[in-house]
Amino acid sequence: MVRKRKQKTPITQSTLSGVKPLDSAKPKSTRTLIRRFHVLIKRRAAxxxxxxxxxxxxxSLRTELEEIDAEIESMGGLEAYQNMSAIGQGKDRGGGSETVLVGWMRELGMDQSGGKVRLLEVGALKHDNYGSCESWVACSPIDLRSRHPEIREQDFLKLDVGENEGKWDVVSLSLVVNFVPDSKDRGKMLSIAHDILRPPSPSVNGGLLFLVLPTPSHDILRPPSPSVNGGLLFLVLPTPCVANSRYMTPEHLVSVCARLGFTLIRDRCKSSGKVAYWLFTRSDKQATRASTDFTKKTVLREGSDRNNFSILL
Incomplete structure (x- = not known):
């Protein structure tokens, strides 16, 4: 009698219990799936x-759109992309980007400020990324499609800026800007982040004015870090977005952010690394007018093997 071989469950498929087999995927298959998602979504947007x-x-256009949608669906849809991204954030894969942000915030003394840092985590795949810092970080995670009751379902591009203006001490855009297919929408994300971050405090006799920030229960006196005045933008991108793009370099990215009113205070951008990190503060010191037109793509690198990642304002 021939023994039937048990059919394996695809790594992108949910189990009957609703628990995703996150730990079963190999790093190579994870990266391949995520890259393919990016290609399909970018093509669909075009x-x-x-x-x-x-x-x-x-x-022909309708047929190609249907084929793209069918392939995305066959790969498991957005849920599969989130699963693979969550796998990449596992401690056995080097941990999530939140470890870098927490380290930088500690360097700036934000864990000793006396009050909780209000952090908006955009594109959150886990609800407790900052659980180890809950004594000094009040994290509000959001995502297009929530994976947990504590993650609010929200499109960041449709966020009510009026309700959130100047509300946040830190905005984390970790591996989300590159997922947006349109270059101008990427710029819009950075612009929204600027507007909802806490603005720079006014100076008094050359020093910093301590702010009393009201909360529902009590007032918190938070002395700003000497090196940081406004709120912080934490930006994370795959390294190829700035290391191998026709239209983007690390320097150009900093210039784009400077035009919006950000000042770079930390970065970790190695060409050999998989991801690059930047920490900006809202300074509202916009870059002086230069010859660079940030509303149009400018070729910064030549070569047929370059990617087309860009951010436009």
Whole structure:
């Protein structure tokens, strides 16, 4: 009698109990799936832009859109992408980017400020990334599709800026800007982050004015760090976005952020690394007008093997 071989469950598929087999995927398969998602979503956005520009939908365009949607669905949809990203944040894979941010905040003395740091985590895959710092960090995680009751379902591009203006001490955009297919929407994300971050405090006799920040229960006296005045933007991108792009370099990225009113205070950007990290403070000191037009793509590197990642304002 031939023994039937048990069919294996795909790594992107949920189990019957609802628990995702996160630990089963190998790093290579994880990276491959995430890269493929990015390619498909970028192509779909380009086709949809073409469709809206012409106002018509040819049969070939409709067919390609259907094929893209079918492939995304066959890969498990957004849930599968989130699963793979969560795997990449496991401690056995080097941990999540929050460890870098926490280290930098400690360097700036934010863990000794006397009050809780209000942190908005955009694209949160886990609800407790900052659980070890809950004594001094009040984290509000959001994502397009929530994986946990404590993660609020919210499109950051549709966030009510009026309600959030100047509200946050830290905004984390970790591996989310690169997931947005449109270059101008990427710039819009940075602009929104600027507007909802705490603005720089006014100076008094050359020093810093301590702010009393009201909370629902009590007032918190938070002396700003000597090296940080405004709120912080934590930005994380795959290294190829700045190391191998036609339109983006680390220096150009800093210039884009400077135009929006950010000042760089920390970075970790190695060409050999998989991801790059930046920490900006909202300074509201906008870069003086230069010859660079940040509303249009400018070729900064030549070569047929370059990617097309860019951020436009």
């Amino acid at each position: 086709l949809q832009k073409q469709k809206s520009k012409t106002g018509t939908e040819t049969s």
